Amino acid sequence: MFFIDQLFIQQDHQDGGLPLVGRHVIERIDLETGEKLPPSVNQKILEGSFSTKLTVRCDGYRVRVEGNPSRWQRVDNLVGLRTIDECVEIYNHVLSLLDLPPFTKNTRFAHRQSPDGKKSTLLGNGAEITLIDWTRNHEIGKGKEQSFIRGLSSMQIGRGRAPKLYPDGNTCNWGEGSEWMMSKLYNKSVELKRHLKKDQRKKECPTEQTVSYINNLIDYCEGVGVVREEHSLRQKFLKRHNLQFYGIVTEDDFYHHLQDIETAMNTIQISHDEHQTIADQLLFSGVVKSRQAANATQSYFVMWQHGADLRQILKSSQFYEHKARLKAIGIDIGQKFDVSRMCPTLRRSEVIHVKPFHAPAWYQMPVVANSNVLPFKAYA
Template structure:
């Protein structure tokens, strides 16, 4: 089930006289006429519990909030809020703390008068969605996250959006920098580890309860092989398809724009391969008793692959000793090496079966009423 991972909203109040909210304000004057223009206010960053952040801004007429309502005042957001109404409830609590009117649903939509030669724009009398991220978790199996992400990175999605696989193999983006839509796949356990490391570097010590919970969450994601799928719908797509009007659109209206990964998954079969070096195979089968002996035999096997005549390199006793070891894992150095028959290092190959991730019974699901009673402060 998709849930909302990030949401940018704004609403205009044409009557004005709203309190200015930001970190500083710039008053503007038209030099030729001396007319006072609307002030420019930058955003104020709010910090809640567990280092969560939202940004808020009001220039007297336009109220804007940006952030992740599913993460606000929570230790994590492996699972989040599934409805727009829940997200807006979180935002409205923040607006109320600053004496600003709440985001409201659109009850009317009409064309705004535009300058000559400009295309008429639809506007509403309520809140406008300017960006939204939708997220879903996939269970691919322990240790198979990289194989799945690398496999998916071999495909373009949507209308020719090319993949960008990050060097570590744990993240792949499609449409990075696009004003339309960006899609992402990444390993959730790796992301949680990076955030935990960042938290541990801070001066404030993480409580034992919180640390234990996050470590349990990382273990759960690693055991299940959790890969997160995210779709960042940008303003150009939202306005083109009239998805910006809160109250006039439902969660289901966004779902047709979240199918690119699912479509790609239905056309590709990804396998997870486990490889093992020659030395590791010798040790795992107890052909030799020490790493030193395994490495020595592996070294001679590599020399054989590169065309060396081991009968001339080794004594007769050594040659047959290493030959006997290697034959037990399917390599015969008594024969001339054939590049078309590579040495077996593939131990296992299996098709990755993608499943929806279940919610463990110990997981703390988001509760809007709880997040709205917790304190927060201005960060900058």
Template sequence: MDWFIDRLTVHQEYPEGGLPVVGKHGILRHDIATGERLSDTVNSRQHEGSYSSSVQIRCTGSSVTVSGNPSRFNRSDNLWGFTTIEQCMQVYNQILAEYDLPPFARCTGVWHGQSPDGKRARMISDGAVIRHIDWTRNHAVGQGREHAFLRGASTLTIGRGLQPHLYPNGATVDWGTHRLRVRGQGSSYRYDKLYIKAHDLETHRDKRLKGASREEITYYDRLIEYCKDCGIVREEQSKKAPFLKKHLTLAFYGLTSEQDFRPHLTDIETALKRLEVNHVTYETIAEQLIAKGICTSSQSANATESYALKWLHGTPLDRSKSQYHVHRGRLLQLGLDISMPHDISRLPPQVRSSEVIDLKPAVMPSWYRLPRVAQLKAA
């Protein structure tokens, strides 16, 4: 399976209670008039790892929740990560052990739980339940083609009419129900996006590499160059609690598999099959003059280009000056005769290349460091 897990939220109930309370703050609510205890809650605690990685952990005494990115915990990057739910659970269980909490257990069955009158019966189990999961994979579109590819993708709807949104920097396009969308989150049901991975790595570089060794910095920079050379575009699909609640077979750890998610990860792929994106690269007149050896310096090439631009805009040129004849001689070698009135229909094209972008699965380099559960020790 070419997908891997980028984010995971897991919850498990312990009706018998007795677990140690873990969190940042505890809030107790009581009735001032009667002194009756109404409720108590615990906020999540941030469990820190290396390279500015962390997971959120919370235990109320009778329930445990862990949320984060197991593929990046204690790693500077997650260009590739864990491909199975079981691997992610092993990372979370290592962290739970640090707080003397029991590991997340596999579900052995699912039952109808008690619900308030008029409410739909909820499903319960004896093990851990997945409340949020992000599936991710990498595409290669070719060096320098990422922005053109995303502009093309931003013209497509996916699923049942989800509208695209191209970010102002052109580095991300996402899809969500606009009525429900919160920036950076999509809808409360699902969130799908494509983004330029090199840009993402560069954006977080300083934070992730603070205090890192020279070897790790060199490795991280090598990853950035790899992403640029291949034109890596990351596809990410978030399946949130309402989605998992609707598709109950996906929510219960031990009763679901990675392959069960596959039919629900095809919307972007299906949309992209309708898309043909052309990548066009242009040369300026100055670049052509230098490339053909007509000019040997950027200064002289820029001067001739300036003359050509005046001609293109209809500015009268003084033919009595010697530089006119110098620039005309250079431009004639490009097929531009500035002694003739400008005719746009006869202007030679300045396109250096125009080709269809070929979307391919990214190939993991041999030197890439995959995550290993045994090395992921809780901080």
């Protein structure tokens, strides 16, 4: 089930007269006519509990809010708000405390007057969505997250959107930097660890209770192997498909555009391979008792792989000692190495099966009313 991870929304009020909201304002005057132009206002950043932030801006005519309503005033957003109405309810609560009018639903729209030769665009009488991120989680299986992400990173999705796999193998983007749409897969437990580490470096560190809750969440995500799928729909994409009109579009209208990664998952079969070094195999099998002995035998195995004749290098007793150790794990250095006949480091290979994510019973689900009773302050 998809939920909303980020929402940028704005609404114009033609009559103006709204209070200016931002960090500072720049008054503008047309130098040729002397006419006073609408002021330019930058954004005000609001900070709520758990280091959550929203940005609000009003130049007297246009009200705009940017942020992650599913994360606002919450410890995390592993599971978020599923409807646009719930997200707008959070934003409207913030606007009311800033003496700004709420976002309203569109009830009709008409064609906007456009210059000659330009395509006509639609104009609604309510709020306009300029960016929305849709997200869902998958259970991949413990330790299989990187194999899954790397497997899907081998494919283009949609209309030729090329993958970009990050060096650590925990994130893959398609369409990064696009003004239309970007899709992403990433390892959720790794992201939670990074955020926790970042929060703990701040002056106002999270409480022990919060840290304990997040650590439990990290353990749970690692245990079931949670990979997050995200689709960020930008303004050009929304306008191309007439998805910008809050109140007229529904959640179902978006789902049709969120199937590219699902299609790729149904096309490709991804396996998870577990590898062990020769030294680890010797220790695991009980062939040797010490890491030093395991490493010594492994070094001779590497020499054998590279074509060395160990009979000419080692004493006869040493050769047969290392040969016996390696034969115990299925490697015979008495034979000439042939790469096509063996894969000595592969311990196990299995197909990855993707399951729907199920939150643990103790997980604190998002409740709009809870977010709307907590105080917040201007950050900058």
